Amino acid sequence: MTNYQLHHGDCLDVMAGMVAESVDCVVTDPPYGIAISRNSNKFGVATDRSRKASSHTWDDTIPGAEVFSEMFRVSMDQIIFGFNYFMEYLHSSPCYIVWDKRGSMPYVPFTPTEIAWTSFDRMPKKYTVVNHGFIKDSPEDRTVHPTQKPLLLMEHIVRDFTRPGDTILDPFMGSGTTGVACGHLGRRFVGIELDEGYFKIAEKRIRDAYAMGAGEFRALDGGGDMVGLPLFDEFGEGGE
Numbered sequence: 001m002t003n004y005q006l007h008h009g010d011c012l013d014v015m016a017g018m019v020a021e022s023v024d025c026v027v028t029d030p031p032y033g034i035a036i037s038r039n040s041n042k043f044g045v046a047t048d049r050s051r052k053a054s055s056h057t058w059d060d061t062i063p064g065a066e067v068f069s070e071m072f073r074v075s076m077d078q079i080i081f082g083f084n085y086f087m088e089y090l091h092s093s094p095c096y097i098v099w100d101k102r103g104s105m106p107y108v109p110f111t112p113t114e115i116a117w118t119s120f121d122r123m124p125k126k127y128t129v130v131n132h133g134f135i136k137d138s139p140e141d142r143t144v145h146p147t148q149k150p151l152l153l154m155e156h157i158v159r160d161f162t163r164p165g166d167t168i169l170d171p172f173m174g175s176g177t178t179g180v181a182c183g184h185l186g187r188r189f190v191g192i193e194l195d196e197g198y199f200k201i202a203e204k205r206i207r208d209a210y211a212m213g214a215g216e217f218r219a220l221d222g223g224g225d226m227v228g229l230p231l232f233d234e235f236g237e238g239g240e
Contacts, residue, residue, distance in 0.1 A: 003189070003210055004179060004190070004191070004206060004210055005189075006193075006203055006206065008199045010192075011070075011194070014171070015192075018070075020073050024077065024163075024168065025162050025167075025169070026080070026169045026170070027162075027170055028169075029174070030080065030086070031062060031172065062085055062086065063172075071169075077118070077120060078119045079116050079118045079119075081116040086117075093119060094121060094124070095121065095124055096116065096124045097124070098114075098115055098124065098125070099113060099116070099149075100112070101113060118161070131150050144175050144198075147174065149178075151177055151180055154180075155185060158185050164186040164187065165187070166188065167188040167190065168182050168189050169191075170190070170192070171192045172193070174193065175198055175202050175205065176193075176198075176203070178191070179205070
């Protein structure tokens with residue numbers, strides 16, 4: 001069984017080749033359209049080597065309606081961070097995920113919370129994972145992407161909202177933290193990333209995570225028809 005597939009390309013092109021409801025859940029953090037990649041802070045996040053190599057334009061606009069339509073088409077459930085930037089594309093839901101980034105820390109000049117929209121019909125969920133500059137509950141994380149989520153947070157979410165063996169899609173993979181969480185927790189993962197620098201970082205992180213569980217590494221360049229690939233044979237037309 002192929003446990004994960006990584007695609008370097010435009011997520012709209014890749015998802016266009018996917019069978020409807022071929023993945024169990026989309027877990028993603030799309031660009032917010034606030035040009036965060038052009039901003040820096042005193043911790044030097046914006047001057048990271050990988051971002052110097054990128055185009056620095058990936059967060060200038062939010063994804064269009066067609067991207068959200070494809071995410072809904074190819075998946076049975078969805079978890080989407082930054083819902084306040086995408087409200088026009090998302091329907092009302094009883095279940096939101098609140099990430100408390102501060103916990104019991106005194107006031108610090110960073111955003112104290114982030115909220116993710118979900119399609120699940122259950123009670124809202126709150127996670128407290130401190131993440132302010134160098135103060136982190138996930139000390140193993142090396143932040144190489146400006147909106148990189150803590151691995152501990154993504155492991156909590158993947159564990160609580162999906163089941164072992166489920167297939168998770170992240171169309172905006174970034175540095176690959178969702179894929180690393182899937183590798184650690186026995187989920188299958190499909191990741192898509194347009195930026196070459198971040199794709200290479202994610203590729204190594206996810207390969208290492210799945211190697212711990214003897215996962216098979218398969219990197220695919222670009223989009224196209226994915227129905228015949230091993231991961232999708234079980235879901236697509238003509239599969240066993």
